[in-house]
Amino acid sequence: MRCLALSLFLASGLARGAIEVQDDQGQVVRLDKPASRIVSLAPHVTELLYAAGAGERMVGAVQYSDYPEAAKKLPRVGGFTSVDMEKVAALKPDLVVAWKSGNRDAHLDKLRALGIPVFINEPRKIEDVARSLTQLGRLAGTEAVAEAAAKAFRVRHGALAARYSTRPKVRTFYEIWNRPLMTINGEHLIADVIRLCGGDNVFAKLPVLAPAIDVEAVLAAQPEAIVASGMGEARPEWLDDWRKWTKLPAVSRGNLFFIPPDQIQRHTPRILDGAEKLCVQLEEARTRR
Numbered sequence: 517m518r519c520l521a522l523s524l525f526l527a528s529g530l531a532r533g534a535i536e537v538q539d540d541q542g543q544v545v546r547l548d549k550p551a552s553r554i555v556s557l558a559p560h561v562t563e564l565l566y567a568a569g570a571g572e573r574m575v576g577a578v579q580y581s582d583y584p585e586a587a588k589k590l591p592r593v594g595g596f597t598s599v600d601m602e603k604v605a606a607l608k609p610d611l612v613v614a615w616k617s618g619n620r621d622a623h624l625d626k627l628r629a630l631g632i633p634v635f636i637n638e639p640r641k642i643e644d645v646a647r648s649l650t651q652l653g654r655l656a657g658t659e660a661v662a663e664a665a666a667k668a669f670r671v672r673h674g675a676l677a678a679r680y681s682t683r684p685k686v687r688t689f690y691e692i693w694n695r696p697l698m699t700i701n702g703e704h705l706i707a708d709v710i711r712l713c714g715g716d717n718v719f720a721k722l723p724v725l726a727p728a729i730d731v732e733a734v735l736a737a738q739p740e741a742i743v744a745s746g747m748g749e750a751r752p753e754w755l756d757d758w759r760k761w762t763k764l765p766a767v768s769r770g771n772l773f774f775i776p777p778d779q780i781q782r783h784t785p786r787i788l789d790g791a792e793k794l795c796v797q798l799e800e801a802r803t804r805r
Contacts, residue, residue: 533548533549534546534547534548535547535548535549535550535654535655535657537635537651537654537655539635539636539637539651540616540636540637540638540639540644541616541636541638543636545611545633545634545635545655546633547610547611547633547655549657550573550655550656550657550658551570551573551609551610551611551633551655551656551657552573552610553573553575553607553608553609553610553611554570554573554574554575554609554610554611554612554613554655554656555574555575555576555577555593555604555607555609555611555612555613556574556576556577556578556581556590556612556613557577557578557593557596557599557612557613557614557615557618557619557623558578558596558613558614558615558618558619558637559577559578559579559580559581559582559583559596559782560615560637560782560783560784561613561614561615561637562574562577562578562581562583562587562590563581563583563584563587563782563784563785563786564613564637564645564648564649564652564783564784565613565652565656566583566584566586566587567649567662567665567784567785568648568649568650568652568653568656568658568661568662568665569653569656569658569660569661569662569665570652570653570655570656570658570662571584571586571587573656573658574587574590575590575591575607575608575609576590576591576592576593576603576604576607576609577590577591577592577593578592578593578594578595578596578599579592579594579595579596580595583778583782583784583786591603591607593607596615596618596619597618597619597620599619599620599623601623601626601627604627604632605630605632609632610632610633611632611633611635611655611656612624612627612632612633612634612635613634613635613637613652613655614634614635614636614637615636615637615638616636616637616638617638617725624636635651635652635655637651637652637783639705639783640703640704640705640708641705641708642673642705642708642709642712642787642788642791643670643673644705644783645669645783645784645785645787646666646669646670646673647666648783649662649663649665649666649669649785650662650663650666653665653666665785669785669788672788673712673788673791676712676713676788676791676792676795677712679795680712680713680714680795680798680799681711681712681713681714682714683713683714683798683799683802684714684802685714685715685716686713686714686715686716686740686741686798686801686802687715687716687718687737687738687739687740687741687765688710688715688716688717688718688739688740688741688742688743688798689717689718689719689734689737689739689741689742689743689766690706690707690710690717690743690744690745691742691743691744691745691755692726692745692781693745693746694752694754694757695754696728697728697729697730697731697734698726698727698728698729699719699722699726699727699729700717700719700725700726700727701717701719701720701721701722701723701724701725701726701727702717702720702721702722703725704725704726705783705787706780706781707720709780709787709790709791709794710794712791712795713791713794713795713798714795714798715741715794715798718734718737718738718739719733719737734764735761735764738764738765739764739765739766740765740766740769740771740801740805741766741771741773741797741798741801742755742758742766742767742771742772742773743773743774743775743794743797744772744773744774744775745774745775745776745777745780745781746774746777747777748776748777749776751774752774755772755774756772758772759772769801769804769805770804771797771800771801771804773794773797775790775793775794775797776790779793780793780794
């Protein structure tokens, strides 16, 4: 009886120690214990892991994982679309965190075939960033840090929503890049930022998450504000190409805006930095009507 009781106790202890978290593809990822060797396959995932308190548990990341500063020192395993499988395997990770929209399914399938747990991250709403923090905190055993970060994020998000989300709508065109001319539809995380600020994404109904469009479509949409990102901290020169279309409301009213891409195109807590900038810009656009 004592042996049976001991076996049952140990079994229940193991069950309690197991971690199960459902990822953004609906798959349950199970770990016997918190991950201690984590590889990130997207720059935003790297940033999320650090924000969730799991930075010291990371052993590898893809190129452009440059925030926070400590992330720059992590061994590189290729790019998010060109993952080096051998380098990942050599790091002996007990968890890989991937990006649904950026990583190739073939790469992720190979990792799973090697017995490496793969957690898929794909925030589509601002609230999903907070949820991602708590999920990653559970997987890494850093719940306290992750929960605190998620709470602070939600408080800041709520304050912005209370101030701006019910303001008069501003027809907004978000320009990811100029050649090819690309934007976002209503399902994209950036579209949720536009809604937060009281904006109306003029291409929300397009079926593709990040579609290519043409100039004629923008002219037909008549946006009141054009917001560009580009590649770095500097305002892209091509944003001013719109000035030739003098009858476009965004041009005639001086509403050509820029937000650094890291502050609005990464699915991380810093997206609220970009949201604050966008909300102020759209408020400026309202005053120029």
